[in-house]
Amino acid sequence: MKVTVATLMLCTALLATTGAGFPFERKGSSGKEKRVQYAAWDDVNVLAHGLLQLGQGLKEHVDKTKVQVRDITAKLKSSNSTVTDLGKLTLRLQEDNKVLKARTDGLEERESQVLNVSSELREKAEELLTERQRVHERMNKLEEKVNGALQGEGKQGTSGNFSDARTIQWMMEAQNRRIDELVDRIRQQQEKLDKQNIRIRTLQNQIQINLQSVLKRKDEVLPQNGSIEQRDSPLDMASDCHELFLRGETSTGVYTIKPLQSEPFDVFCEMRADGGWTVIQRRQDGSVDFDQLWQAYQSGFGNLNGEFWLGLEKIHSLSKDGNYILNVQLSDWRDEAESIKYPFRLSGEESDYSLHILDNASRNLESALATDAAAGLPFSTRDKDNDQKSDINCAKHLSGGWWFSNCGHSNLNGRYFLTPPPKQRHQRKQGVFWKTWRGRYYPLKTTTMMIAPSEIQNKS
Numbered sequence: 001m002k003v004t005v006a007t008l009m010l011c012t013a014l015l016a017t018t019g020a021g022f023p024f025e026r027k028g029s030s031g032k033e034k035r036v037q038y039a040a041w042d043d044v045n046v047l048a049h050g051l052l053q054l055g056q057g058l059k060e061h062v063d064k065t066k067v068q069v070r071d072i073t074a075k076l077k078s079s080n081s082t083v084t085d086l087g088k089l090t091l092r093l094q095e096d097n098k099v100l101k102a103r104t105d106g107l108e109e110r111e112s113q114v115l116n117v118s119s120e121l122r123e124k125a126e127e128l129l130t131e132r133q134r135v136h137e138r139m140n141k142l143e144e145k146v147n148g149a150l151q152g153e154g155k156q157g158t159s160g161n162f163s164d165a166r167t168i169q170w171m172m173e174a175q176n177r178r179i180d181e182l183v184d185r186i187r188q189q190q191e192k193l194d195k196q197n198i199r200i201r202t203l204q205n206q207i208q209i210n211l212q213s214v215l216k217r218k219d220e221v222l223p224q225n226g227s228i229e230q231r232d233s234p235l236d237m238a239s240d241c242h243e244l245f246l247r248g249e250t251s252t253g254v255y256t257i258k259p260l261q262s263e264p265f266d267v268f269c270e271m272r273a274d275g276g277w278t279v280i281q282r283r284q285d286g287s288v289d290f291d292q293l294w295q296a297y298q299s300g301f302g303n304l305n306g307e308f309w310l311g312l313e314k315i316h317s318l319s320k321d322g323n324y325i326l327n328v329q330l331s332d333w334r335d336e337a338e339s340i341k342y343p344f345r346l347s348g349e350e351s352d353y354s355l356h357i358l359d360n361a362s363r364n365l366e367s368a369l370a371t372d373a374a375a376g377l378p379f380s381t382r383d384k385d386n387d388q389k390s391d392i393n394c395a396k397h398l399s400g401g402w403w404f405s406n407c408g409h410s411n412l413n414g415r416y417f418l419t420p421p422p423k424q425r426h427q428r429k430q431g432v433f434w435k436t437w438r439g440r441y442y443p444l445k446t447t448t449m450m451i452a453p454s455e456i457q458n459k460s
Contacts, residue, residue, distance in 0.1 A: 252269060297311070
């Protein structure tokens with residue numbers, strides 16, 4: 001374009017300087033005098049060359065302008081298609097939100113209905129139990145009368161009294177059978193309600209995941225070359241091993257679960273006849289070092305198919321939403337076993353994962369953990385001393401992390417000793433022990449800790 005302008009200016013100058021060279025007519029004062037002049041040939045060549053360059057420059061400028069116009073037209077078409085796709089996606093997201101809101105309202109209504117039915121069934125069960133107690137009292141009185149009649153009290157009309165007593169006894173037995181049938185029906189209804197509650201909880205979890213997915217999709221929609229990316233929603237997962245059992249899983253092994261408001265993680269599920277138990281600790285061969293620091297005990301370590309500690313944060317996420325049972329299983333080197341069950345609650349990180357045993361120990365065996373944990377016992381490691389011993393760090397003095405009180409009642413995360421155990425007592429006290437079963441200085445062979453909802457104990 002600069003060449004074109006320069007050429008144009010050169011041509012103008014030439015025209016100005018050579019203007020006298022072009023032919024023209026000139027009249028004198030005396031009459032008709034004509035004179036014709038012509039431009040030089042070189043000047044004409046220069047002027048023609050300048051005009052040719054000017055035409056070529058204008059043609060190039062027109063071609064570039066056409067290309068730019070085509071690019072702008074293509075970009076406008078792409079932008080229009082992108083805006084159309086975004087509009088469609090927005091409408092689709094609005095429809096999904098309406099459907100999810102409708103499903104949420106329906107689930108809340110069903111949950112309220114289930115709660116109402118559950119409360120009604122509990123009231124009926126209490127009434128039936130009260131009625132059954134009254135019937136038992138009446139039956140005891142009638143049995144006393146029947147026994148008196150059978151022993152010959154009132155010899156007159158003995159046969160008549162005996163037949164009346166037999167009739168009354170038969171009626172009482174029939175009524176007792178009917179009460180038992182009603183109690184069985186109530187138990188079956190309660191089991192159905194429990195399954196329904198689990199399904200509702202699963203659906204709520206799924207709806208929450210879907211809502212989060214929809215919001216993420218809405219925020220992450222970015223037009224790239226006129227296309228829009230979409231993400232698939234995550235699969236529905238059970239919240240614990242017992243929910244997997246209720247869904248039909250009966251094989252013991254490793255599964256992936258997702259408690260409410262938690263990320264998915266793998267667990268080892270012990271599937272039994274009464275339900276599914278989530279294993280949180282296992283000691284069996286000494287293949288894993290349990291003398292770990294706080295962060296390791298918080299997140300978990302080991303091999304789920306061997307020795308492992310699931311992790312305090314994962315145990316808390318499993319048991320925080322309901323009543324759970326802690327099942328502690330012990331065995332010694334003579335392969336004798338013992339099992340201990342506690343209703344428990346585990347607090348979060350803000351209270352150092354304090355263990356709360358919700359029922360007083362009925363036997364001396366349970367007292368190794370239940371007595372000190374009734375009011376809440378925080379977890380301790382050698383780098384975070386939370387025990388009740390003011391002058392000693394129990395985790396450092398013994399070994400491993402545990403809910404220590406005064407260092408002497410139990411420690412299932414201590415050092416694992418293969419048979420025979422060391423002879424020195426100061427070494428044996430660092431082992432895996434349960435004081436109220438085999439004593440303070442007896443290192444156990446295997447330990448397993450697992451948890452499940454409290455409803456599993458009501459069925460067993």
